[in-house]
Amino acid sequence: xxxxxxxxxxxxxxxxxxxxxxxxxxxxxxxxxxxxxxxxxxxxxxxxxxxxxxxxxxxxxxxxxxxxxxxxxxxxxxxxxxxxxxxxxxxxxxxxxxxxxxxxxxxxxxxxxxxxxxxxxxxxxxxxxxxxxxxxxxxxxxxxxxxxxxxxxxxxxxxxxxxxxxxxxxxxxxxxxxxxxxxxxxxxxxxxxxxxxxxxxxxxxxxxxxxxxxxxxxxxxxxxxxxxxxxxxxxxxxxxxxxxxxxxxxxxxxxxxxxxxxxxxxxxxxxxxxxxxxxxxxxxxxxxxxxxxxxxxxxxxxx
Amino acid sequence: xxxxxxxxxxxxxxxxxxxxxxxxxxxxxxxxxxxxxxxxxxxxxxxxxxxxxxxxxxxxxxxxxxxxxxxxxxxxxxxxxxxxxxxxxxxxxxxxxxxxxxxxxxxxxxxxxxxxxxxxxxxxxxxxxxxxxxxxxxxxxxxxxxxxxxxxxxxxxxxxxxxxxxxxxxxxxxxxxxxxxxxxxxxxxxxxxxxxxxxxxxxxxxxxxxxxxxxxxxxxxxxxxxxxxxxxxxxxxxxxxxxxxxxxxxxxxxxxxxxxxxxxxxxxxxxxxxxxxxxxxxxxxxxxxxxxxxxxxxxxxxxxxxxxxxxx
Numbered sequence: 001x002x003x004x005x006x007x008x009x010x011x012x013x014x015x016x017x018x019x020x021x022x023x024x025x026x027x028x029x030x031x032x033x034x035x036x037x038x039x040x041x042x043x044x045x046x047x048x049x050x051x052x053x054x055x056x057x058x059x060x061x062x063x064x065x066x067x068x069x070x071x072x073x074x075x076x077x078x079x080x081x082x083x084x085x086x087x088x089x090x091x092x093x094x095x096x097x098x099x100x101x102x103x104x105x106x107x108x109x110x111x112x113x114x115x116x117x118x119x120x121x122x123x124x125x126x127x128x129x130x131x132x133x134x135x136x137x138x139x140x141x142x143x144x145x146x147x148x149x150x151x152x153x154x155x156x157x158x159x160x161x162x163x164x165x166x167x168x169x170x171x172x173x174x175x176x177x178x179x180x181x182x183x184x185x186x187x188x189x190x191x192x193x194x195x196x197x198x199x200x201x202x203x204x205x206x207x208x209x210x211x212x213x214x215x216x217x218x219x220x221x222x223x224x225x226x227x228x229x230x231x232x233x234x235x236x237x238x239x240x241x242x243x244x245x246x247x248x249x250x251x252x253x254x255x256x257x258x259x260x261x262x263x264x265x266x267x268x269x270x271x272x273x274x275x276x277x278x279x280x281x282x283x284x285x286x287x288x289x290x291x292x293x294x295x296x297x298x299x300x301x302x303x
Numbered sequence: 304x305x306x307x308x309x310x311x312x313x314x315x316x317x318x319x320x321x322x323x324x325x326x327x328x329x330x331x332x333x334x335x336x337x338x339x340x341x342x343x344x345x346x347x348x349x350x351x352x353x354x355x356x357x358x359x360x361x362x363x364x365x366x367x368x369x370x371x372x373x374x375x376x377x378x379x380x381x382x383x384x385x386x387x388x389x390x391x392x393x394x395x396x397x398x399x400x401x402x403x404x405x406x407x408x409x410x411x412x413x414x415x416x417x418x419x420x421x422x423x424x425x426x427x428x429x430x431x432x433x434x435x436x437x438x439x440x441x442x443x444x445x446x447x448x449x450x451x452x453x454x455x456x457x458x459x460x461x462x463x464x465x466x467x468x469x470x471x472x473x474x475x476x477x478x479x480x481x482x483x484x485x486x487x488x489x490x491x492x493x494x495x496x497x498x499x500x501x502x503x504x505x506x507x508x509x510x511x512x513x514x515x516x517x518x519x520x521x522x523x524x525x526x527x528x529x530x531x532x533x534x535x536x537x538x539x540x541x542x543x544x545x546x547x548x549x550x551x552x553x554x555x556x557x558x559x560x561x562x563x564x565x566x567x568x569x570x571x572x573x574x575x576x577x578x579x580x581x582x583x584x585x586x587x588x589x590x591x592x593x594x595x596x597x598x599x600x601x602x603x604x605x606x607x608x609x610x611x612x613x614x615x
Contacts, residue, residue, distance in 0.1 A: 066363075067363065068363075069356055069359060069360050069363070069598065070359065141392060142390065142392070147392050148347065148349075148377075148387075148392055148393070230377075231375045231376055231377040232355050232359060232376045232377045232378050233355075233358075233359040233362055233363070233375075233376040234362070234373060234374070234375045234376070235362045235363055235365065235366030235373045235374050236366075236373065237366075237370075245345075248345050248373075248375070249345075249347065249375045249377070259355075259378070262506060262507040262509055262510050263352065263355055263356065263378065263507050263508070263509050264356065264509065265356070265509050265512070265528065265529045265530075265531065265599075266531060
């Protein structure tokens with residue numbers, strides 16, 4: 001349109017097209033801004049934590065026991081405690097959750113029982129962790145006579161993660177198209193054969209992701225373990241691989257962070273931050289493991 | 304079995320290795336149960352938040368003395384520890400207040416045993432204000448007028464104090480109701496009157512000091528061991544108008560001059576035996592008492608020590 005020629009070019013952009021392009025640029029800009037905005041807090045938190053924690057971060061901080069009233073030394077007993085709790089709770093919750101989800105998705109008929117179970121799973125997934133903690137205290141510590149112990153705490157964590165594992169596994173199973181199953185049944189395969197050969201291979205990535213995401217949740221929770229088996233302090237030598245028995249209580253990273261911040265006077269400020277960095281690193285490592293695992297077993301369905 | 308259109312990536316070996324990994328995890332968890340390298344006995348101490356730090360220091364030192372015994376320390380408040388003791392889920396309850404008659408009654412009714420209590424040290428309850436607060440001393444009546452139901456003191460100007468950072472309204476910092484410190488303050492300073500609503504109730508002794516350190520117009524009570532010099536100030540306390548105000552120190556708390564000192568107790572269900580007995584004896588020995596002092600609490604007085612050895 002420049003030059004003011006009388007004959008308009010046939011492909012010159014019309015006013016409507018320009019307006020659409022403007023809107024497109026605007027939308028793109030807004031979405032991009034939101035994405036960047038989402039990264040900012042993460043980078044901010046990480047950066048702040050690492051900077052504040054720097055003076056205390058070292059290998060010996062990882063493998064030593066706390067000393068001098070937690071004002072010196074490291075966090076080994078808490079680190080091992082967290083790993084113990086997470087491993088045992090997952091060893092309980094993952095098999096039960098995955099198998100239950102397979103039943104619900106592959107076998108159960110759509111009747112009222114099924115709907116009630118579904119409702120129960122969803123409700124249970126929404127129960128706040130402090131309520132799980134109280135239930136764990138009543139059920140495992142007192143009624144089942146497990147006492148304050150790693151076992152009680154792990155079972156409470158398992159109970160907390162179970163419904164989410166069921167829900168995420170069901171999602172993964174449901175993403176396998178029904179036509180796959182039908183094809184398999186039509187050549188005479190039983191339901192179990194179908195599940196093993198078709199459904200699981202096509203959904204394993206999603207199932208594993210769901211389970212491993214629960215690791216970060218279990219590692220970070222404080223309330224359920226504080227009520228059932230995590231202690232303020234336990235005398236343990238640093239560097240021992242399996243310092244706890246199952247019927248003992250243990251220290252845990254999340255709890256340790258809480259007590260450092262609320263109970264210990266005149267603690268060096270970098271120590272709580274260093275504890276937070278380690279907790280975060282554990283969670284990030286597990287998530288990274290989840291991503292690697294998923295990439296390795298990923299099925300690439302072409303439908 | 305390959306389904307056209309999909310690529311089945313999971314090899315049988317994957318399932319085998321997954322199974323093996325699962326088994327290994329189980330075995331690991333299991334052998335954690337049998338062959339813990341440190342093995343031995345565990346002693347569970349639960350209760351007073353005031354005492355977690357000294358209990359932690361005991362646990363740390365006792366582990367050096369007797370590596371076979373591992374002491375677990377958890378907090379929650381004196382009331383929580385006593386409740387757990389009565390349920391038989393811990394070996395020792397730590398309490399910064401005396402056992403209530405109804406708790407002793409419960410113990411008899413549910414377990415058929417008496418609760419035995421052992422004095423293991425003392426704690427002076429300090430009244431903290433912000434380091435910049437010009438106030439130097441305070442009397443029980445004034446504290447009661449601030450903290451108790453029906454009290455009339457709400458502003459610092461009523462005490463003739465101007466806060467340098469501004470803010471005249473008194474920010475009262477208190478403790479949660481399961482705390483032994485809370486009970487003790489109510490009983491001995493407020494004359495058993497209830498706390499007035501509107502205080503900030505903190506969950507730990509350290510949190511009280513932290514909040515006071517960050518709030519120029521605040522006043523709060525917490526153990527002497529939580530003092531953070533330069534950030535907060537401990538007031539001299541007078542047990543009644545006209546009587547001299549005494550600063551909280553080791554000496555004044557031991558001599559009984561300082562008016563809000565209390566005993567720190569370890570409680571057991573029935574007469575302690577074996578490792579529990581040994582631990583309690585060690586705690587009251589010179590080594591254990593040195594730790595009490597290092598943590599900012601007041602050790603047993605020479606009289607109490609003498610009574611202890613005479614009783615044995």
